[in-house]
Amino acid sequence: RKEVEQDPGPFNVPEGATVAFNCTYSNSASQSFFWYRQDCRKEPKLLMSVYSSGNEDGRFTAQLNRASQYISLLIRDSKLSDSATYLCVVNAGGTYKYIFGTGTRLKVLA
Amino acid sequence: ETGVTQTPRHLVMGMTNKKSLKCEQHLGHNAMYWYKQSAKKPLELMFVYSLEERVENNSVPSRFSPECPNSSHLFLHLHTLQPEDSALYLCASSLRQGRDGELFFGEGSRLTVL
Numbered sequence: 107r108k109e110v111e112q113d114p115g116p117f118n119v120p121e122g123a124t125v126a127f128n129c130t131y132s133n134s135a136s137q138s139f140f141w142y143r144q145d146c147r148k149e150p151k152l153l154m155s156v157y158s159s160g161n162e163d164g165r166f167t168a169q170l171n172r173a174s175q176y177i178s179l180l181i182r183d184s185k186l187s188d189s190a191t192y193l194c195v196v197n198a199g200g201t202y203k204y205i206f207g208t209g210t211r212l213k214v215l216a
Numbered sequence: 217e218t219g220v221t222q223t224p225r226h227l228v229m230g231m232t233n234k235k236s237l238k239c240e241q242h243l244g245h246n247a248m249y250w251y252k253q254s255a256k257k258p259l260e261l262m263f264v265y266s267l268e269e270r271v272e273n274n275s276v277p278s279r280f281s282p283e284c285p286n287s288s289h290l291f292l293h294l295h296t297l298q299p300e301d302s303a304l305y306l307c308a309s310s311l312r313q314g315r316d317g318e319l320f321f322g323e324g325s326r327l328t329v330l
Contacts, residue, residue: 110258138315149306149321150259193259200314202247202271206259 107132110196112207120215123184127210129194130176138197139170139177143190144209150193153179184214219243222307222322229297230330237292237325239307247271248290249308249319250282259306265290266313297329 111130119125131139139156154161156168156177167180181188194207220241229235241248250262264272265284279301281293290307304324310317 108258114256138317140318142319149323150319151321152318155315155318197314197317202249202264202266202310202313202317203261204249204317204319205261206251208256208258 108207109133109205110194110207112194112210114208114210116211116213118213118215119184121184121186123214124180124182125184125212126178126180127192127194127212128176128178129207129210130174131194131196131205132175133196133198134175136175136196136198137200139168140195140197140204141166141168141177141179142193142195142206144193145190150206153192181212184212186214186216188212189214218322219320220307220309220322222305222325224325225323226326226328228328228330229294231297231299233294233297235294237294237305237307237327239290239292239322241288241290241307241309241320243309243311243320245309245311245320246287247310247313247317248284248287249310250290250292251306251308251321253304253306253324254302262292294327297327299329302327302329 141153142150143153144150160169191209251259263282283291307322308319
């Protein structure tokens with residue numbers, strides 16, 4: 107079983123739509139969770155950290171479900187500029203070991 | 217100027233060549249990382265250095281040899297690579313680890329092994 111699993115997509119959605127991605131992780135000792143964004147032929151960049159209580163940053167909402175070992179990312183009112191690959195990242199126990207999922211590709215269509 | 221700089225951006229080498237990838241960070245971070253990104257695969261953590269000491273080594277073949285002379289520089293020495301080693305090699309740095317460890321990536325070095 108992969109340590110971090112994501113649906114690769116692509117998710118094709120119209121502008122203004124709401125879209126949600128899930129990510130599951132296998133290591134129950136994982137303590138820190140993140141969403142990164144990677145544009146085509148660019149490096150990954152941090153989108154947001156995922157806190158136990160859930161957190162929101164503008165149109166983006168991230169949630170953590172420890173019991174089921176998954177995290178989610180919700181994007182509201184999608185923009186063309188949201189088109190990218192969204193990478194789920196998990197870190198176990200305050201280490202330097204950041205494990206990435208394969209990413210979920212999002213295409214927002216005009 | 218970007219925070220993490222990688223050179224060269226593109227590299228083509230034969231299987232018998234020896235080459236090196238270089239990474240420099242200008243962010244004052246303590247940790248530096250090498251990741252490998254292949255098509256349709258997740259980023260694979262290769263090596264991590266914290267304060268110039270290797271802290272993670274993920275079963276990487278010995279044909280890849282990292283070097284961290286100081287906290288701002290990281291190298292990946294390449295020797296007798298295989299065609300399946302062709303990939304994007306990403307360097308990253310972070311100030312801390314765990315929950316507070318945001319990774320800042322360079323633009324990557326795209327390697328092609330013939």
